[in-house]
Amino acid sequence: MAYLRAIAFAVLACVATANADDLTGLWKAKGRFGPDARGPLVIQKEGAAYIADMLGRRVAVRLDGGELSFELPDRLGRFRGKLEAPNILGHWFRFGTPVNRSEATWPVALSPVLLRPDGAHRWRGDVAPLQDDFTFFLYLAEKRPDGSLRAVLRNPEFDFGTQQGVERLIVDGSRVKLIGKRRDKEQDVGVGTYDAENQVMTLVFPGRGGSYDFRRDGDDSEFYPRGKNPIPYAYTPPPARDDGWPTSTLDAANIDRDAMERFIQKLLDMPMESTDALQIHGVLIARHGKLVLEEYFHGEHRDKPHMTRSAAKSVTAVLVGAVMQAGAPLKLTSPVYEVMNGGAFPPDLDSQKRAMTLEHLLTMSSGFFCDDNNDDAPGNEETMWDQTGEPDFYRYTMKVPMATPPGDNSVYCSASPNLALGVVGRATKELPVYSFDRLIAGPMKIGNYAWMLDPAGNPYGGGGTMFLPRDFMKFGQLMLNGGTWDGHRILSRDFVDRATSPLYHLAQIYYGYNWWSEDFPYKNRNVRAVLAMGAGGQIVTVVPDLDLVIAFYAGNYSSRSQRDLGHIYVPRYILPAVREAGDDKSAPVAERDYTSPYGYSKDGSRVSRTK
Numbered sequence: 001m002a003y004l005r006a007i008a009f010a011v012l013a014c015v016a017t018a019n020a021d022d023l024t025g026l027w028k029a030k031g032r033f034g035p036d037a038r039g040p041l042v043i044q045k046e047g048a049a050y051i052a053d054m055l056g057r058r059v060a061v062r063l064d065g066g067e068l069s070f071e072l073p074d075r076l077g078r079f080r081g082k083l084e085a086p087n088i089l090g091h092w093f094r095f096g097t098p099v100n101r102s103e104a105t106w107p108v109a110l111s112p113v114l115l116r117p118d119g120a121h122r123w124r125g126d127v128a129p130l131q132d133d134f135t136f137f138l139y140l141a142e143k144r145p146d147g148s149l150r151a152v153l154r155n156p157e158f159d160f161g162t163q164q165g166v167e168r169l170i171v172d173g174s175r176v177k178l179i180g181k182r183r184d185k186e187q188d189v190g191v192g193t194y195d196a197e198n199q200v201m202t203l204v205f206p207g208r209g210g211s212y213d214f215r216r217d218g219d220d221s222e223f224y225p226r227g228k229n230p231i232p233y234a235y236t237p238p239p240a241r242d243d244g245w246p247t248s249t250l251d252a253a254n255i256d257r258d259a260m261e262r263f264i265q266k267l268l269d270m271p272m273e274s275t276d277a278l279q280i281h282g283v284l285i286a287r288h289g290k291l292v293l294e295e296y297f298h299g300e301h302r303d304k305p306h307m308t309r310s311a312a313k314s315v316t317a318v319l320v321g322a323v324m325q326a327g328a329p330l331k332l333t334s335p336v337y338e339v340m341n342g343g344a345f346p347p348d349l350d351s352q353k354r355a356m357t358l359e360h361l362l363t364m365s366s367g368f369f370c371d372d373n374n375d376d377a378p379g380n381e382e383t384m385w386d387q388t389g390e391p392d393f394y395r396y397t398m399k400v401p402m403a404t405p406p407g408d409n410s411v412y413c414s415a416s417p418n419l420a421l422g423v424v425g426r427a428t429k430e431l432p433v434y435s436f437d438r439l440i441a442g443p444m445k446i447g448n449y450a451w452m453l454d455p456a457g458n459p460y461g462g463g464g465t466m467f468l469p470r471d472f473m474k475f476g477q478l479m480l481n482g483g484t485w486d487g488h489r490i491l492s493r494d495f496v497d498r499a500t501s502p503l504y505h506l507a508q509i510y511y512g513y514n515w516w517s518e519d520f521p522y523k524n525r526n527v528r529a530v531l532a533m534g535a536g537g538q539i540v541t542v543v544p545d546l547d548l549v550i551a552f553y554a555g556n557y558s559s560r561s562q563r564d565l566g567h568i569y570v571p572r573y574i575l576p577a578v579r580e581a582g583d584d585k586s587a588p589v590a591e592r593d594y595t596s597p598y599g600y601s602k603d604g605s606r607v608s609r610t611k
Helices: 002-023 257-268 309-325 336-340 358-362 383-388 393-400 415-426 432-441 470-482 493-499 560-577
Strands: 026-031 039-046 049-055 057-064 065-070 077-084 089-094 108-117 121-129 133-143 147-154 165-172 177-184 185-195 201-203 210-216 281-287 291-298 450-451 504-506 509-511 516-522 527-533 538-543 546-554
Touching: 039 108, 049 065, 049 538, 089 121, 108 432, 121 546, 133 201, 133 210, 147 177, 165 560, 177 201, 177 210, 257 281, 257 291, 257 560, 281 470, 291 470, 309 358, 309 415, 309 432, 309 470, 309 527, 309 538, 336 393, 336 415, 358 415, 383 393, 415 432, 415 493, 432 509, 470 527, 470 538, 470 546, 516 560, 527 560, 538 560
Parallel strands: none
Antiparallel strands: 026 133, 026 210, 039 049, 039 121, 049 057, 057 065, 065 077, 077 089, 089 108, 108 121, 108 450, 133 147, 147 165, 165 177, 177 185, 185 201, 201 210, 281 291, 281 546, 504 509, 509 516, 516 527, 527 538, 538 546
């Protein structure tokens, strides 16, 4: 009997092995989770009342302090807007989905909605919240000594596979199990079944939308930059669009086209079968105020908003400067607690908190015990998002104890720029995104974005906004222009100079007002670069001496390989191709051997839900 059991076990083992061999290759699964509320929105004034018409529902609109608001039933969405003749300037607040804090009972993000006149006392616009998609690519390769298959799980929206340390797939008959390792401890990342007859592998990822059906993916898969066997790259200038960007060519911008073609081809040929492979989603270059290169990979494109993670902290700084330029009762020296408390300090306020100014928030030198790299810090970003006792993150941060006097030193603290956004709202007495739309998005033709919210419905200023790639790059050009866009002054020159100055030494890189500063080698000298940086490889690099802006977008949110983009790829491949007046155009361009001497912030070493 024991002999028969041994034979049976051997047969089962052979079956399992055969199934494992059959599963090698590339698989793909995709889930779409809404939100479903989208499309035309009409607001009609009927007598003294306002009525909203959307999705076949007529809903009463509340008018309070000049703001119009309504909410659709069943958590379909919420609207807030202001009548700014002749239009209604508004925002659509969307609730969570199974991959976006689905248990939340509060809206998680907002998007702009502009309603224009559509008859007497009638306004019409389109609600277009971002679609929540979750995509998986599963690459299964050679067998490991234990009989499992080496696995690479790629997730362009969140980098879930790298975050979970996915390493291998175990096959046991029709059962499959995806195993990851974090902090040297193995864990089940996804479990499910394999239907050999229909060639469908089903894996369940708890908390990430549930069950996904994986099917074979071909050589043209978006797992690769542009397919497994891309055609040789040939440069094409960016198209002109009505988005505020003039366009030109590499040749006209005095950037070596051959060198840039070799660089883009290098990206196309990059192997993708390793866990830490660079997932570059976009490369854009502008020189002399004109967009001259625009390339996308892995299925990304110019009309798809991209996550910016902590690079959006730089947008918060721009908004602070814009409201001051517009005449808001706000200064860099404004005391934080005085502004947040309606113009008077709270009684018995700690002397160090009394001394805290708006500028301290922008430079992350507030003194709060809020270091994002310190898990024991009560103001740590992860701690703030995980707690449920205080939904208003502005109030939460103001209760955080002090670690040092304001201005003494700078620590990486997402709560500081977020509170700076709260200061903007208190000073202007309106939701900060109204000021953003009026002062920045309107003049700069930024009409499609998503802004993350805290549980109290406040826009989050610490990171996580989504912009079209061409739109987010505009913030770099704005700083290069000294605060103007298309002749419209948005920031004062003094604010730009201060924001882009190396004011503090933070994580071995210099920091200004939520903008980083670094020196890059160029020819026989160094040139200063100013950067907006976010985890995953979201980097806008401004090089004033060369009148140059470079934008990278990527999906390595949990991988250290993201560091290569801004700190190595720019000086090694792009800057050598940039010529100055008088340079010999016939001279060949060689890549520069360069490794950044700097360390990195949390953006390069640890991922969070918002960065």
